[in-house]
Structures are given as structure tokens and as C-alpha cells.
Amino acid sequence: MAVAAVKARGSPRPAEGIAASLSGSLAVAEAMRQTNPDVVAAYPITPSTIMVEKFSEFVANGQVDTEFVAVESEHSAMSACIGAAAAGARAQTVTSSQGLAYMWEALYVASGTRLPIVLHCANRTLSAPINIHCDHSDTMGARDSGWVQLYAENTQEAYDNALMAVRIAEHPEVMLPVLHSQDGYTITHSVERVELLPDDVARQFVGEYRPRYPLLDLKAPVTVGPIVSPTYYFEMKRQAVEAMERAAEVIHNIGQEFGRMSGRYYGLSEEYRLEDAEVALVLLGATVGTARVVVDQLRSQGMRAGLLKVRSFRPFPGDEVVQALAGKAAVAVLDRSLAYGAAGNPLFQDVCSALYVRGMHVPLVNYVYGIGGREAMPNDLLQVFKELYRAADSGQAGPAVRYLALRE
Amino acid sequence: MSPMKLNLKELSRQEDLLAPGHRLCPGCIEPVAVRQVLQVAGPNTVVATATGCLEVSTTAYPYTSWRVPWVHSLFENAAATISGVEAAYKTFLRTGRWKEDQPINFVVFGGDGGTYDIGLQALSGAIERGHRFLYVCLNNEAYMNTGIQRSSASPLGTWTTTTPVGTRMTGKPQPRKDLTRIVAAHGVPYAAQASPHLWKDFMRKVEKALGTDGPTFINVLAPCPRGWRTPDDLGIQLGRVATETCVWPIYEVDQGVWKLNHRPREKRPVVEWLKVQGRFLHLLRPENRHLLELCQAEVDRSWTSLQAACGASGGAQGTPEAPRAAEGA
Ligand SMILES: Cc1ncc(C[n+]2csc(CCOP(=O)(O)OP(=O)(O)O)c2C)c(N)n1
Numbered sequence: 001m002a003v004a005a006v007k008a009r010g011s012p013r014p015a016e017g018i019a020a021s022l023s024g025s026l027a028v029a030e031a032m033r034q035t036n037p038d039v040v041a042a043y044p045i046t047p048s049t050i051m052v053e054k055f056s057e058f059v060a061n062g063q064v065d066t067e068f069v070a071v072e073s074e075h076s077a078m079s080a081c082i083g084a085a086a087a088g089a090r091a092q093t094v095t096s097s098q099g100l101a102y103m104w105e106a107l108y109v110a111s112g113t114r115l116p117i118v119l120h121c122a123n124r125t126l127s128a129p130i131n132i133h134c135d136h137s138d139t140m141g142a143r144d145s146g147w148v149q150l151y152a153e154n155t156q157e158a159y160d161n162a163l164m165a166v167r168i169a170e171h172p173e174v175m176l177p178v179l180h181s182q183d184g185y186t187i188t189h190s191v192e193r194v195e196l197l198p199d200d201v202a203r204q205f206v207g208e209y210r211p212r213y214p215l216l217d218l219k220a221p222v223t224v225g226p227i228v229s230p231t232y233y234f235e236m237k238r239q240a241v242e243a244m245e246r247a248a249e250v251i252h253n254i255g256q257e258f259g260r261m262s263g264r265y266y267g268l269s270e271e272y273r274l275e276d277a278e279v280a281l282v283l284l285g286a287t288v289g290t291a292r293v294v295v296d297q298l299r300s301q302g303m304r305a306g307l308l309k310v311r312s313f314r315p316f317p318g319d320e321v322v323q324a325l326a327g328k329a330a331v332a333v334l335d336r337s338l339a340y341g342a343a344g345n346p347l348f349q350d351v352c353s354a355l356y357v358r359g360m361h362v363p364l365v366n367y368v369y370g371i372g373g374r375e376a377m378p379n380d381l382l383q384v385f386k387e388l389y390r391a392a393d394s395g396q397a398g399p400a401v402r403y404l405a406l407r408e
Numbered sequence: 409m410s411p412m413k414l415n416l417k418e419l420s421r422q423e424d425l426l427a428p429g430h431r432l433c434p435g436c437i438e439p440v441a442v443r444q445v446l447q448v449a450g451p452n453t454v455v456a457t458a459t460g461c462l463e464v465s466t467t468a469y470p471y472t473s474w475r476v477p478w479v480h481s482l483f484e485n486a487a488a489t490i491s492g493v494e495a496a497y498k499t500f501l502r503t504g505r506w507k508e509d510q511p512i513n514f515v516v517f518g519g520d521g522g523t524y525d526i527g528l529q530a531l532s533g534a535i536e537r538g539h540r541f542l543y544v545c546l547n548n549e550a551y552m553n554t555g556i557q558r559s560s561a562s563p564l565g566t567w568t569t570t571t572p573v574g575t576r577m578t579g580k581p582q583p584r585k586d587l588t589r590i591v592a593a594h595g596v597p598y599a600a601q602a603s604p605h606l607w608k609d610f611m612r613k614v615e616k617a618l619g620t621d622g623p624t625f626i627n628v629l630a631p632c633p634r635g636w637r638t639p640d641d642l643g644i645q646l647g648r649v650a651t652e653t654c655v656w657p658i659y660e661v662d663q664g665v666w667k668l669n670h671r672p673r674e675k676r677p678v679v680e681w682l683k684v685q686g687r688f689l690h691l692l693r694p695e696n697r698h699l700l701e702l703c704q705a706e707v708d709r710s711w712t713s714l715q716a717a718c719g720a721s722g723g724a725q726g727t728p729e730a731p732r733a734a735e736g737a
Contacts, residue, residue: 038499039492065503067495072533076488079530082481083456083492089499091492109481215477216497218452218508225480226467 014263017195024158024187027194028094028120029054031162033064034202037118038089041069041080046132047184048096048122055094074099078106078117085115086224088214090166092117096184097124100138104145110177111146111240113225116169116209119147120162121181122188123285123336125372133373134184136285140337140346142179146240148247149314150180151284155192157311158182160264163197166206167254173246183286185373197262205261248315268317270309271324273299277306279388280325282351283334284310287369287376291334294381305385310347318354325355329392330363332384334404336370344401363397369404380405412448412615414608422447423475430473431465435633435640437647438462438546440604442517445544448614451476453513456490458522459483461553462546484526486516487534487543494539513618514541520561521551524587535594535623542617542624545587548632556635560585563655564706565699567687568635578696579688583706591625592661598624600660600669605647609658609669616662629656637686646684653681654711659718666718675711678704 022030029051032040040059042052059068069084071077077093084091095103100121110117125135139149148168152158161180169178182188197205213222228236252267259265272288273295274280281291288309298305308324310317325331335345344352348366355362367384369376384404391397425446432439438461446453454477457463463480466473481489494514500506518527523545531543550568551557558568564583567573571580592599597620602610610628617624629650631643638646650656651670655678658670679700682688691700 039495041492041495065499067499067502069491069495069537071488071491072529072536075485076491076530076533079481079485079488080492080495082485083479083489083494084496085492086479086481086489087454087493087496089492089496091496105482106485113481215454215479215493216500216512218477218512221475221477223467223472223474223478226469226472227464228469232469 015197015201015261017262018198020194020196021191022155022194023050023189023191024152024155024182025050025122025189026054027155027159027196028162028182029058030196031159031202032092032120033058034197034199035090035092035163035166035206036064036203037066037092039067039069039081039084039091040093041071041077041084041091042094043071043074043077043099045074045096045099047124047134047188048094048099048120050188051094051120051122074102075106078103078110081117082106082110082113082115085110085117086113086215088211088216090170090209091115092120094120096122097126097138100142101126104142107142107145107147107177109225112236114175114240114243115177116175117177118162118165118169119177119179121179122184123181124184131372132184134186134336135371135373136335136337139179139181140339143314143346146176146244147314148174148176148178148244148251148312150178150251150312151310152180152182152187153286153288153309155187155190156194156264158187159194159196160258160262160266163202163206164254164258164266168247168251170209171247171250171254174243174250176240176243176247181285186286186375195262201261205258244315248312248317251312251315266311267320268310268312268315269320269324270311272307272309274306274308274324276304278304278329279385279392280305280328280331281307281334281381281384282310282321282325282331282347283307284313284347285336287334287336290376290378291381294378294385297378297382298385303385303389313347313350316350316354318350318358321351321354322358322360325351325362326360328362330365330388330397332365332367332388334367334369334376334384336368338368338371348401363391365391365397365399366401367404368401374405376404411612414611419447425451425453425475426466427473427475431468432461433634435643436461437604437630437632437643438548440643441544441546441610441628441630444604444607444611445515445614446476448611449513449515449618452508452510453515454479454493456480456486456493456514456516458486458516458518458527459553460519460522462517462519464553483522485530486518486522486527487531487541490514490516490541491534491537491539494541514539516541516543518543518545519552520545520547520549521559524560524585531591532594535591535596535625538622540622542614542626545625545627546630547627548630548635549584550632550635552632552635561587564703565688565691567690573690578690578699586710588625588627595664596625596661597622598660598662600625601627601656601658603629603647603651603656603658605644606651606658606670613660635687638684642684649676649681649684652676653678653707655681655707657711657714659714666720668715668718678707
């Protein structure tokens with residue numbers, strides 16, 4: 001779909017959005033078209049494939065200037081993005097699940113080389129057994145790879161994040177690759193109403209990329225990817241950690257700038273009816289939408305329930321989370337992936353540490369849900385709230401890690 | 409492009425694009441091959457290198473030996489990495505953002521491990537997609553950077569640290585993979601085998617490859633004193649023995665036409681190749697006679713088949729004498 005360019009009228013007024021009915025995949029493909037990356041290198045894998053297919057159409061019809069590299073594997077997809085980004089190009093890829101796992105060693109090269117690659121991910125679980133449905137095992141497996149990680153709640157956010165990701169990655173204070181993901185099927189394949197930005201507005205927002213040390217500058221030859229001894233390696237990694245920390249402010253600022261332009265403001269996390277809540281959920285991804293409905297339902301029954309959505313998982317907004325959860329009677333952290341044998345699952349671990357290092361105690365339980373595509377239904381989330389109330393009333397949190405909607 | 413003048417006087421005046429002071433072992437032939445390539449390619453060249461001896465020995469941060477833009481990312485992805493670089497260049501050209509008047513040469517250096525084995529998929533993919541690049545395999549017939557382990561380029565009977573000579577095993581049980589043929593079977597416009605001792609032949613091949621629009625491949629023998637258990641000053645000489653025994657035939661497949669570029673005056677027995685290298689000495693023991701025969705048979709088989717390929721596509725009557733005269737000229 002081509003979006004007719006409509007001029008943004010006057011600066012402080014949000015640009016006129018273009019309403020469309022799109023699946024998450026097609027919405028992200030639109031964002032890619034508007035971004036017009038120099039190089040896209042990608043390989044098909046369900047449920048991300050539609051993004052690649054749609055984008056290939058844009059290439060075939062000359063709607064973008066992109067060189068599309070139809071690689072023979074995801075390992076090569078990320079490798080080609082690394083080559084392109086090192087060359088000074090804006091490079092993007094798309095993947096899911098095994099594809100992301102297959103990229104794993106190259107993900108570290110992208111961040112270690114400080115290349116602002118953008119990866120559009122459709123979350124899907126990992127084999128074995130093989131299963132094409134959603135959970136967050138794939139992206140959580142990459143959580144320590146030095147990539148910024150954003151999670152979308154719905155189609156609109158998937159589209160918006162796809163545009164903001166470019167700005168975050170290329171920000172001079174960041175220069176780290178960004179992965180933004182959307183729950184497979186729930187977002188990628190569900191058609192929702194979205195508001196797209198007019199092409200010229202989107203283009204202006206992402207702007208032009210000016211690489212500092214492009215490989216293709218023949219007059220100033222650079223060596224990219226040298227071997228680094230213990231004398232320097234640690235400092236380089238620390239610099240990347242600092243860049244990740246700086247990314248927090250950048251994500252916030254770009255989210256606000258995006259808001260001024262579109263009317264849709266973004267931070268690193270978002271509270272929903274949380275301020276006066278006694279009990280709360282912390283979660284990320286598409287299930288946030290379901291949880292909102294459940295919170296509303298409980299509120300209508302006079303119960304003070306709320307939720308905290310984590311949009312930016314890396315960098316993790318520890319201060320915001322702690323502030324938001326302070327004083328709650330009981331909180332459930334919902335994880336859609338497993339950390340075998342750990343003291344808790346990924347999101348839970350981060351929430352726990354964030355509270356602990358700030359000397360804060362909030363009764364906390366960890367629920368694993370939705371593994372391999374088993375959706376968390378409103379009744380399941382109601383059950384969680386019920387158990388939270390029970391824990392709050394009795395002062396007994398019970399087992400730290402529980403499994404939602406599981407036959408046991 | 410008009411063929412460049414390949415005379416030593418001219419070449420000796422050129423700036424080395426691989427600076428001296430790198431940390432490759434004494435007697436290593438990899439930098440010899442690299443400099444020969446860069447002398448032809450010149451400064452308008454971007455190099456990608458796979459993890460391996462060359463990469464670790466030329467880029468010890470904060471130093472670099474590379475006077476041309478250079479990128480390394482992983483062991484098995486050099487061909488994919490250059491695909492991305494070349495794709496970026498194409499977009500820059502198409503959108504008018506490329507300001508230089510000279511086109512860029514894209515060159516990859518990979519060891520035999522990074523090329524024959526773990527990087528074969530990426531190489532095959534990049535070739536099939538038709539990116540414009542020259543892939544040079546620096547073939548020292550084993551994984552040397554990690555301490556001499558076998559690769560699929562290690563010949564039959566080779567001692568390596570993962571094919572040790574023991575009471576039950578006598579070196580590598582399998583013959584090597586014929587990668588040049590595998591690459592040629594992709595239908596690349598240009599693929600060749602070369603050896604740095606035939607420097608004119610090699611440099612002409614580089615020139616031809618860089619003048620070709622599409623993926624090109626040169627498999628160059630790179631003797632390794634450490635891994636081959638040979639004296640440091642024997643590398644160039646070993647190249648000569650390899651070609652005279654037909655262990656390493658010098659040929660090219662140019663637009664589908666197979667051509668032998670160097671025909672030894674008299675094909676020498678393979679034992680002459682084996683006996684000068686520590687990695688093969690066990691093959692000379694009387695109890696391993698059958699292995700020696702197998703080695704000879706393997707060389708004969710591939711030589712015969714190569715000659716047939718050259719004959720079949722009309723290149724058999726190439727000019728064996730002319731390239732020979734070029735050797736060391
Ligand atoms: C995925 C992966 N596996 C293994 C290694 C370890 N490794 C680094 S270099 C190398 C061998 C290189 O051998 P080759 O490609 O023949 O080049 P040479 O060093 O002999 O020039 C190996 C096994 C690695 N870096 N990455």
C-alpha cells in the first residue's frame with residue numbers, strides 16, 4: 001500500500017494520520033518503506049515472513065531505493081547488515097525464532113562494532129519441539145547481546161517503534177543496534193486499525209543517516225573489527241554499556257518527539273491505572289492489551305488493580321519500575337519465556353534486582369504464561385489478580401514462580 | 409581495463425597496502441599472496457577478511473597493517489559481510505551518493521577453514537546472488553590459527569593435531585575437497601587456482617577477476633612452515649614442488665572455459681612433495697606404502713580429470729610454455 005503524502009500542517013499540531021486496516025507485519029513493512037533503508041538483508045521465517053515479502057514488493061516496484069539482499073540464511077542476513085552498516089549504510093533485517101537464534105554470534109558483532117542496525121522481530125518460540133507460535137524465548141535469548149530491545153503492544157506500536165528504532169539506533173549518544181518486536185500472530189497477523197504517518201512526515205522524522213567512520217571512505221581507510229587484547233577489550237565493552245544507559249534518555253526524548261508529531265507519546269514504560277492500585281501486573285508485549293481489559297473489569301467492580309507495561313526491556317527502566325511499584329500490596333511479573341533453573345524468569349529477574357538494589361521490598365510473584373503460543377485469556381489474568389489479593393491479604397506470597405493456564 | 413605492467417621494477421616502487429610489521433610467522437606465505445593481490449587491486453579496494461591467521465596478525469588493536477579499508481566480522485561470514493558492503497555501495501551509486509570516479513574493488517581473504525568448511529554456505533550464497541567481489545582463499549590446508557587442525561582442504565594422510573598419527577590412525581583418512589571445482593560449478597564468470605611462486609600468473613588472474621562483473625574466486629596455495637613442519641625459507645619453493653608434482657594444478661575457468669595455465673615439463677612423483685614436509689613424513693614409512701600409493705593415485709585421478717575438463721572445453725591446447733616462462737621472471 002502506498003501512502004499518499006499529506007503535508008504536516010504547522011509544527012506543534014500533530015500530522016494528519018492516515019487511517020488504515022493493517023496487520024502488524026504490513027504496518028512494519030510500511031514503516032520500512034517510509035524509512036527507505038539502503039540495505040535490507042533478510043531470510044524468511046514464520047511469522048516474520050510477510051514483512052520480507054511485502055518489502056520485496058516495494059523493492060520490485062521501485063518504491064524504495066533499497067538494495068534487497070535475499071541471503072541464504074539469517075546468519076548471512078545479520079552478516080550482510082554488518083557489512084552494509086560498516087560501509088556507512090542504513091541496514092535492516094527481519095526475523096523470528098530460529099532465525100534470531102541463528103544470528104546470535106553476529107548480534108554481538110553488530111553491537112560490539114557499534115553498528116546502528118534495526119531488526120524487526122516477530123516473536124516466536126524456539127525449537128524443540130518445533131512450534132511456530134509466540135513466546136519471547138527468541139528475543140530473551142538475545143537480551144544480553146548489547147541490542148536495545150523494544151516490545152510493542154499492538155499494531156500501532158509495532159509501526160511506531162519501527163520508525164523510532166532507526167532514530168534511537170543512529171543517535172550519536174547511542175550507536176547501538178535496535179531490535180523491536182511484536183508478538184507473533186497476535187500482532188503480526190491480526191488486522192487492526194492503525195494510523196500511518198504521511199510519507200514525507202515519516203521520512204522527515206527518520207531523517208538522514210551520517211555515519212562517522214564509513215568503510216567506503218577510501219580517503220580515510222579504517223580497520224573495522226580488529227582483534228582486541230585484554231588491555232582494551234573491557235573498556236570497549238564498558239563504553240557499549242554506557243551507550244545502552246544513555247539510550248534510556250534518548251528513547252524517552254524520541255518518544256516525546258514522536259508524540260508531538262503524531263499525537264502518540266512513548267516512554268520506556270507505561271503505567272495503566274497504577275497510581276492508586278493495590279495490586280498490579282508487570283508485563284510486556286501484546287498481552288498488555290488483554291491485561292488492560294482485565295484491569296478495567298476489576299476497576300468497575302471497585303477493585304484497585306493496575307498494570308505496568310515495559311516497552312523498553314533493554315535498557316531496563318529500573319527507576320521508573322521501582323517508582324511505579326512502590327507501596328503496592330502485591331505485584332505479579334508476567335514472563336513469556338523461560339530461564340531454566342534460574343531464580344526467576346527474565347522480566348522478573350530485572351524487576352527483582354531493580355527493587356532490591358534500591359532497598360525496596362514489594363511482595364512479588366512470577367508467572368510464566370503463553371509458552372509456545374498458549375494465549376493468556378482474560379480469565380487467566382483474573383486468576384492472577386485473585387491470587388495477588390490472596391497473597392496481599394494473607395501476607396503469604398506463596399511459590400515465587402508459577403505457570404499460568406498450564407495442565408499440571 | 410588495459411592489462412597492467414607486471415615488471416618487478418615497477419612493482420617494487422608501489423606502496424605496500426599491507427604494511428610491514430604485521431605479526432604473521434616468519435616464512436608464512438599468506439602476506440606474500442595478499443601483497444600480490446593488493447598490488448593489482450590498488451588503493452580503491454575494500455577488503456573483508458575471515459577470522460584466521462591473517463586477521464589476528466594484521467589488526468592487533470590499536471595497530472593495523474591495512475592501508476585500505478578493511479572489515480572483519482566473524483569466521484564463517486566474510487562472503488556475507490562483503491555482500492552487505494557491496495550492496496551498500498550499489499545503493500550509494502544508484503542514489504547518486506557515490507562521489508568517487510573510480511569503481512571500488514571488493515576483495516575477500518579467507519583461510520581454507522573459513523572457505524572450504526564453515527564459510528562455504530555464505531560463499532555459495534554470495535556467489536549465487538551475483539555480488540561483485542573477488543574471493544581469495546589463502547589455502548594452507550588446515551586451521552592454522554587455532555593450532556593446525558584438519559580442514560576439508562587437508563590432503564589425504566596429512567598429520568594435523570586432530571588427525572594425529574597413532575597406532576590406529578595415520579593422519580587424515582579422507583582426500584581433500586575440490587573446492588575450486590565446486591565454486592566453478594556455480595557457474596561463476598571466473599575461478600582459478602594459483603600459487604604465489606608463479607606471481608605473474610597469480611597477478612594476471614587477480615587482474616582478470618577484478619575486471620569481471622560478478623563473483624570471482626581464486627584458490628591460492630599458501631605454504632605454512634608451522635603447520636607443514638617445514639623450514640621458514642621453503643615456502644616459495646614448496647609452491648614450485650606442488651605444481652611440478654601436480655598436487656596443486658594451476659588453472660582457470662574463465663567464462664566456463666577450462667584452461668591449464670601451467671603444465672609441468674615432467675610430472676614429478678608425489679613423494680617429492682611429501683618428503684620435504686614434516687606433516688607427511690609418516691607416509692614414507694615402509695608400513696604405510698599403501699597410503700603413499702593412495703596419495704599418488706589421488707593426485708593422478710584429479711590431474712587426469714582436470715586435463716579432461718580442460719580438453720573438453722577447448723583449453724587443453726593452452727600455452728603451457730608461456731606461463732611457465734613467467735615464473736619468477
Ligand atoms: C564459529 C567459530 N568457530 C570456530 C572458531 C575458531 N577459529 C578461529 S580461526 C579458526 C581456523 C582458521 O583456519 P583457516 O580458515 O584455515 O585460516 P588460517 O588461520 O589457517 O589462515 C578457527 C577454527 C571461530 N572463531 N568461530
